[in-house]
Amino acid sequence: AQTVTQSQPEMSVQEAETVTLSCTYDTSESNYYLFWYKQPPSRQMILVIRQEAYKQQNATENRFSVNFQKAAKSFSLKISDSQLGDTAMYFCAFARTTSGTYKYIFGTGTRLKVLA
């Protein structure tokens, strides 16, 4: 069974600093997609970044980037120049696609607090 593990329940970072959130996953499939979603206190889930497993190049979206290590099954999120608005719960998620259906598995989340 596929699993997604986020080993850091809580983290904090000073404003303008860089922080890395870790995520590991377990799968025997070769084709899949990985995501990071953000859930601020408003509870709204928002996509931060996504990565296709067949692409070796790490995805980047403005201040957000990932370090995708396929062999190690690792998918960490780096937030540069942290802002107060980055305070949120962050979920790593895995989408299975090879079977013709699309099931999603989420990690347990990392609560990030950005300190002024």
Place this chain on the structure above:
Amino acid sequence: EAQVTQNPRYLITVTGKKLTVTCSQNMNHEYMSWYRQDPGLGLRQIYYSMNVEVTDKGDVPEGYKVSRKEKRNFPLILESPSPNQTSLYFCASSLRGGEYEQYFGPGTRLTVT
């Protein structure tokens, strides 16, 4: 405005009283899904639908039913709610699942006493 709507946003009910949480999207998405969010457990997929009349179980389907008679709607039905179904529920939709971004509704806070 492109959005996923859920109703009700908050619901307190009693054990055994059937309820339905509605979900609707206006983006013509094929894929829709229901999740429950519990502290320390993250989001867990309950059911999903690849298209009209096509639904399948997620990881935690017990005690829930769904239907997809129209593309835009994907209601979640609890035939006989129990206290362990107290949770925060999210509906989401995406163009076709898989690599596509999921758009989430605002969530429904359900309490079963």
